[in-house]
Amino acid sequence: MFKHYTKIAWRNLLKYKTQSIISVLGLAIGFTAFSFTMSWIRFERGYDKQIKDADRIYKVFKLNKRNEDGVQHMLPTPLKRLLEGFPEVEAVTAINQTKKDIFKAEELLISNADVILADTSFFKVFYPDIKINFPNDLSDRPIILSGRIAQILGSDYTKTEGIKLIDIISGLPSVRTNVPFDLMTVAPLFEDSECPWCYFSYTMYVRLHDNVDVKLIQTKLESIEVEGSMQGVMSFILVPLRETHYTYPTDKAKIRYAHLQIFIIVSILIILCALFNYLMLFVNNLKVRVRELKLRIVNGASGVSFLVQFITEISLLLLFSLFVSTILIEFLFSPFIILSEIDAPKSFFLYEMFLYGIFILLFSTLLLLLIIYLLNKNISKDLNHSFTKISLFLQLSVGILLCFCTSIFLYQYKTLNESDLGFNRYNINTFMSDVWLTKEEVKKIPGVEDVIFFEGQFLPRTVSSSAQYITKSNEKVTVEFIQFHEPEFVDFFEFEIIAGRNLHYGEKNGCLINETAVKKFELENPLGEVVLNFTVVGVIHDIHIDPPSLPVLPTIYILRDNMQTRSFEKNPLTGDYDLITSNVPSSKEESNSTRSKYFAYKYIDGFKETTEHVIKMHITEQGDSKLYIRNMEDMFSDYTHSERYLLILLSIMTVVAILIAVFGIYSMVTFECNQRRKEIAIRKVNGANIKEIFMLFFRQYLWITVAASSVAFPVGIYVMQRWLDQYTRRVSMEWWLFVGVFVLVFIIVMTSMIFRVVKSARENPAIVVKSE
Amino acid sequence: MIKTTNLQKIFRTDEVETWALNEVNIEIKEGEFVAVMGPSGCGKTTLLNILGLLDNPTSGEYYLNGKEVSKLKENQRTNLRKGVIGFVFQSFNLIEELNVYENIELPLLYMKMPATERKKRVKEAMDRMAISHRVKHFPQQLSGGQQQRVAIARAVVANPDLILADEPTGNLDSKNGAEVMSLLTDLNREGTTIVMVTHSMHDAGYAGRTINLFDGKVVPEVVL
Numbered sequence: 001m002f003k004h005y006t007k008i009a010w011r012n013l014l015k016y017k018t019q020s021i022i023s024v025l026g027l028a029i030g031f032t033a034f035s036f037t038m039s040w041i042r043f044e045r046g047y048d049k050q051i052k053d054a055d056r057i058y059k060v061f062k063l064n065k066r067n068e069d070g071v072q073h074m075l076p077t078p079l080k081r082l083l084e085g086f087p088e089v090e091a092v093t094a095i096n097q098t099k100k101d102i103f104k105a106e107e108l109l110i111s112n113a114d115v116i117l118a119d120t121s122f123f124k125v126f127y128p129d130i131k132i133n134f135p136n137d138l139s140d141r142p143i144i145l146s147g148r149i150a151q152i153l154g155s156d157y158t159k160t161e162g163i164k165l166i167d168i169i170s171g172l173p174s175v176r177t178n179v180p181f182d183l184m185t186v187a188p189l190f191e192d193s194e195c196p197w198c199y200f201s202y203t204m205y206v207r208l209h210d211n212v213d214v215k216l217i218q219t220k221l222e223s224i225e226v227e228g229s230m231q232g233v234m235s236f237i238l239v240p241l242r243e244t245h246y247t248y249p250t251d252k253a254k255i256r257y258a259h260l261q262i263f264i265i266v267s268i269l270i271i272l273c274a275l276f277n278y279l280m281l282f283v284n285n286l287k288v289r290v291r292e293l294k295l296r297i298v299n300g301a302s303g304v305s306f307l308v309q310f311i312t313e314i315s316l317l318l319l320f321s322l323f324v325s326t327i328l329i330e331f332l333f334s335p336f337i338i339l340s341e342i343d344a345p346k347s348f349f350l351y352e353m354f355l356y357g358i359f360i361l362l363f364s365t366l367l368l369l370l371i372i373y374l375l376n377k378n379i380s381k382d383l384n385h386s387f388t389k390i391s392l393f394l395q396l397s398v399g400i401l402l403c404f405c406t407s408i409f410l411y412q413y414k415t416l417n418e419s420d421l422g423f424n425r426y427n428i429n430t431f432m433s434d435v436w437l438t439k440e441e442v443k444k445i446p447g448v449e450d451v452i453f454f455e456g457q458f459l460p461r462t463v464s465s466s467a468q469y470i471t472k473s474n475e476k477v478t479v480e481f482i483q484f485h486e487p488e489f490v491d492f493f494e495f496e497i498i499a500g501r502n503l504h505y506g507e508k509n510g511c512l513i514n515e516t517a518v519k520k521f522e523l524e525n526p527l528g529e530v531v532l533n534f535t536v537v538g539v540i541h542d543i544h545i546d547p548p549s550l551p552v553l554p555t556i557y558i559l560r561d562n563m564q565t566r567s568f569e570k571n572p573l574t575g576d577y578d579l580i581t582s583n584v585p586s587s588k589e590e591s592n593s594t595r596s597k598y599f600a601y602k603y604i605d606g607f608k609e610t611t612e613h614v615i616k617m618h619i620t621e622q623g624d625s626k627l628y629i630r631n632m633e634d635m636f637s638d639y640t641h642s643e644r645y646l647l648i649l650l651s652i653m654t655v656v657a658i659l660i661a662v663f664g665i666y667s668m669v670t671f672e673c674n675q676r677r678k679e680i681a682i683r684k685v686n687g688a689n690i691k692e693i694f695m696l697f698f699r700q701y702l703w704i705t706v707a708a709s710s711v712a713f714p715v716g717i718y719v720m721q722r723w724l725d726q727y728t729r730r731v732s733m734e735w736w737l738f739v740g741v742f743v744l745v746f747i748i749v750m751t752s753m754i755f756r757v758v759k760s761a762r763e764n765p766a767i768v769v770k771s772e
Numbered sequence: 773m774i775k776t777t778n779l780q781k782i783f784r785t786d787e788v789e790t791w792a793l794n795e796v797n798i799e800i801k802e803g804e805f806v807a808v809m810g811p812s813g814c815g816k817t818t819l820l821n822i823l824g825l826l827d828n829p830t831s832g833e834y835y836l837n838g839k840e841v842s843k844l845k846e847n848q849r850t851n852l853r854k855g856v857i858g859f860v861f862q863s864f865n866l867i868e869e870l871n872v873y874e875n876i877e878l879p880l881l882y883m884k885m886p887a888t889e890r891k892k893r894v895k896e897a898m899d900r901m902a903i904s905h906r907v908k909h910f911p912q913q914l915s916g917g918q919q920q921r922v923a924i925a926r927a928v929v930a931n932p933d934l935i936l937a938d939e940p941t942g943n944l945d946s947k948n949g950a951e952v953m954s955l956l957t958d959l960n961r962e963g964t965t966i967v968m969v970t971h972s973m974h975d976a977g978y979a980g981r982t983i984n985l986f987d988g989k990v991v992p993e994v995v996l
Contacts, residue, residue, distance in 0.1 A: 019910045190991075230967070263860070463916075590948070679867050679868075681865075682867055682878075683867070683878065684826075684850070684867070685824075685826065685858075685859050686878045686879040686882060686926065687850060687854040687855075687878075687879050687882035687883060688850070688882050689847055689850045689851070689882075690846075692882060732913075756777060764826065764827060764847070765826055766817075766818075766821035766824075766826040766827045769861060769865055770817060
C-alpha cells in the first residue's frame with residue numbers, strides 16, 4: 001500500500017512539476033537559511049553553558065558613546081577594589097586576554113594560543129570548585145597550563161624555559177567560552193598610583209551571591225563618588241556572562257546578532273510562502289481529489305486513505321526539499337563558516353540542521369493537515385477560491401514586505417556610504433611604520449598626489465581626547481578635540497569652511513569648530529569667541545567620521561602644539577606605546593623637512609596598489625620593519641559591513657519570495673483560466689475583446705496586490721523605522737519608494753499573468769462553447 | 773444580408789484533415805428565418821460559427837451586409853459582431869457568477885452603452901421574455917426554459933440584425949421548446965434575421981426555408 005501511495009504522490013508532484021519545483025526550491029532555500037541562522041544563533045547562545053552557575057557571573061562594561069556598540073571593554077583597576085567591597089559580590093576578577101605564539105627552545109609549538117593575564121581571583125569567579133595553591137609571591141609571574149597545552153608542551157617545558165608552573169588544569173572548555181585559556185599568567189593587579197582611574201587595561205567579571213538583583217549593583221556603582229574616578233562620566237553596566245559574546249562581541253562580528261534575528265524571521269516567512277504556494281495547488285485541486293477519494297471508497301478504500309495519501313505527498317515534497325537543502329548546506333558550508341567566524345566542527349552544524357529538518361518536517365505537515373482539515377470540513381468552491389486568494393495575498397504580502405525592506409535597506413546603505421560626509425575619504429591611504437620619513441620622501445612615490453602627517457586623528461582613530469565645556473546657560477557639553485600637525489589637513493580632507501578662515505602655521509591659540517559645536521556651545525557669532533582657551537577662527541561643516549549609529553559631537557580642531565598632550569600614546573594596532581617625538585612645524589618649509597612615522601596620502605585614481613607596493617618595498621628595505629597601510633574608504637565602509645552582508649542575504653530572499661509569489665500567481669491564473677474558460681468564451685461571443693477579458697483578471701490581481709500592499713507597507717514602515725532609529729544619519733521613507741515598490745511588484749504580477757490570460761482570451765470561443 | 777462563396781473550413785491535426793465545410797454557397801436575405809439542418813458532424817455549427825464571426829473560414833468569401841469579412845482579424849470580428857449579431861445556444865451558456873440582469877446586460881457593457889440606456893434596454897428585454905420576476909436570480913436557480921429565455925433576452929437586448937441559434941430547443945421539453953420557437957418567430961416577424969441550426973423537423977417548420985448540409989456541402993434547399 002505504501003508503494004501505491006508513494007507512486008500516486010510522485011505522479012502528482014510530476015503532474016504539477018513547475019509548481020512542485022518552485023515549492024521544493026522555496027522550501028529548500030528557506031530550510032537552508034533557517035538552519036544556518038538558527039545554528040548560528042544557538043551557537044552564540046551556547047557560550048559558557050558549561051560553567052556552573054553561569055547566570056550569576058557578569059561582565060562589567062564601561063558605557064562609552066564614542067564606541068559603535070556603546071561600551072568599552074577595558075576598565076580601570078580600582079573598579080575591582082570597589083566591587084570587592086560590595087556585600088552582594090562573591091568574587092571579582094580582572095583579566096587581560098591575548099593570543100600569542102608559544103615557543104619552546106625557540107621552536108614554535110602553538111600559534112595563536114589563548115593567553116590570560118589574571119590575578120588569583122580568576123578561578124573564584126569562573127571555576128570556584130577548582131582550588132589552586134597560589135604562591136605568596138607572584139612577582140615572577142608563575143603560570144597555569146590547560147591540560148591540552150601541557151600535553152603539547154611536554155613535561156620539560158617549564159624547566160627548559162625557566163618558568164614557574166603552578167598547576168595544570170584539565171577539562172576546561174576551550175571553545176564557546178568567553179574565557180578560553182591555554183596558558184594563564186598569574187600576576188598581581190597593575191595599579192597606577194598616580195592616576196589609578198585612568199589606566200584601562202583589564203576586562204572585569206563578577207560573580208554575585210545567589211538571588212542578588214544585578215540592578216542593585218548598577219545603582220550602587222552610579223551613586224558612589226570616588227575621587228578621580230570621573231563618576232558620572234564613567235557609568236558601568238553588568239551584562240550576563242552568557243550574553244556578552246553576542247551582545248558586545250570583543251571582535252567585530254561580520255553580521256551583528258540583531259541582524260541574525262531579522263534574518264531568521266525572513267527565513268520563516270520564506271518557508272511559509274513556499275508552504276502556502278504548495279497548499280494553494282493542493283486546495284485548487286481539492287474538488288478533483290475529493291472525487292478521487294469517492295472513487296477509491298467505491299473501490300473499497302477507507303476515508304483515512306485520503307489523509308494517508310496526502311501525508312505521503314506532503315512528506316515526499318518535504319523530503320525532496322530537505323534533500324535539496326542538504327546539497328545547499330554542503331555547498332554553502334565553507335562561505336558560512338567564513339561569514340560566521342564560528343570555530344566549531346561541521347558535525348555540530350549537521351546535527352543542529354538535522355534537528356531543524358525534523359522540526360520543519362513535523363511543523364509543516366501539521367500546519368498543512370490543519371488547513372486541509374478546516375477546508376475539508378467546509379468544502380465548497382467559494383471557500384477554495386477564498387483560500388487561494390488568501391494564500392496569494394500572504395505570498396504577495398511577504399514579497400512586498402521584503403522588497404520594501406530591502407529597498408529601504410539599500411537606500412540607507414547607499415546613503416551611509418555615498419553621501420557627503422563633510423570630508424573626502426576617496427583615494428586616501430594612511431600608513432604607519434617603524435621608519436621615519438619626510439613628506440617629501442612620500443610625495444616622491446609614483447602616484448602620490450598629496451601627503452600630510454596623520455597620527456590617527458580619525459579613520460583609524462587611534463588618538464582621542466575630550467573635555468567639558470560649560471555653556472552660557474550652564475549646560476555641560478562634552479567636546480571632542482581633533483589635533484593636526486599642520487593647517488593643510490583642511491585642504492587635504494576637503495573640509496568646507498563655512499565661516500572665518502583656516503588656521504595658520506604656528507597658530508597656537510586658534511581653533512576651528514564644527515557646526516554642532518556652534519549649536520551646542522550656544523554661540524551666535526562664533527568667530528573670535530574663546531572656547532576652552534582657543535580662539536575660534538573658523539567654522540567647518542560637520543564631518544561624519546564615526547560609525548553611523550553615533551551622533552556628531554561638538555568638535556574643536558587645533559594644531560597639536562596647542563594642547564598639553566601626554567608623552568605616550570597607545571597604538572591599538574601594535575599594542576605598543578609610541579613616544580611622540582614629532583615637532584609641530586611652524587612653517588611649510590619646516591613641515592616638509594620634519595620626519596614622522598604616520599602619514600595620510602592621496603593617490604591618483606588607479607594608483608592605490610602601486611603606491612602601497614612602493615611603500616612596502618621601501619619599508620622592507622629598512623630591515624624587519626612593521627608597516628600598516630589602511631584605506632580610508634574601506635575603513636569607512638567597514639562600519640556598515642554587517643549591513644552589507646545582510647543586504648546581500650535579504651536581496652536573495654526577496655528574489656526567492658517574489659519568485660514564489662510569481663509562480664503562485666501563474667498557477668492560480670492557469671487554474672482560473674481553466675475554470676473560467678467557458679465564461680471567457682461566452683463573454684467573447686457577447687462582444688468582449690482580449691483587452692476586456694484581461695481587465696477581468698487585472699482588476700482581481702490589482703486588488704490582491706493593493707490589499708497585500710496595505711498590509712505589507714505598514715508592517716514594513718514599523719520594522720524599518722525601528723531599524724533606521726539606530727542610525728544618526730538616516731533616510732526618510734520617501735513616497736517614491738512606496739510607489740516604486742508597488743509598481744515593481746505590480747508589473748511582476750501582471751507579467752506573470754498576462755501571458756496565460758491572453759492565451760486563454762485568444763482561444764476560439766466557438767470551440768470552447770462547443771467542447772464545454 | 774449574408775452571402776457566402778465557395779466557403780471552406782478544414783480542421784487539420786498532425787494526422788487528420790477534416791473538411792467541415794466544402795464549397796458552401798448560401799445567401800440569406802434580411803428578415804429571413806432560415807433553418808440549417810443535417811446529420812451530426814455535417815458542419816452545421818461550423819457554418820453558424822463562421823456566419824457569427826466567431827471563426828474564419830479556411831478559404832472562400834463571406835459577405836455580411838455587403839462587406840467581405842472572411843479574412844478579418846479577431847479584434848475586427850469582435851467589433852463587427854457587437855450589436856449586430858446575437859447568439860442563442862442549446863446549452864444556454866449563461867455565466868453562472870452573474871444574475872439574470874447581469875447576464876442580459878453583458879453585450880451592452882461591451883458596447884460601452886451608458887448605464888441608464890442599459891437599464892432601459894435590459895428591462896425591455898426582460899419584459900419581453902417574461903422573466904422580470906427573476907431579475908436577481910442566478911442561472912442555477914432557473915429552469916431550463918427560463919434559462920433559455922434569459923439567453924434569448926441577452927441575444928436580443930442589443931437589437932441585433934441577426935440572431936444565430938444553435939439548436940435552441942435541444943435541451944428543453946416540448947412546452948418550453950414551443951415557447952422559445954414562438955419567441956424567435958416573433959422576433960423574426962419584427963424584422964430580425966434568424967439563422968437556426970436544428971435537428972428537429974418540427975422546429976425547422978417555424979423557418980421560412982431550410983438549408984440542408986451533408987458532409988460539409990449544401991444539398992438542394994427545400995422551400996416550404
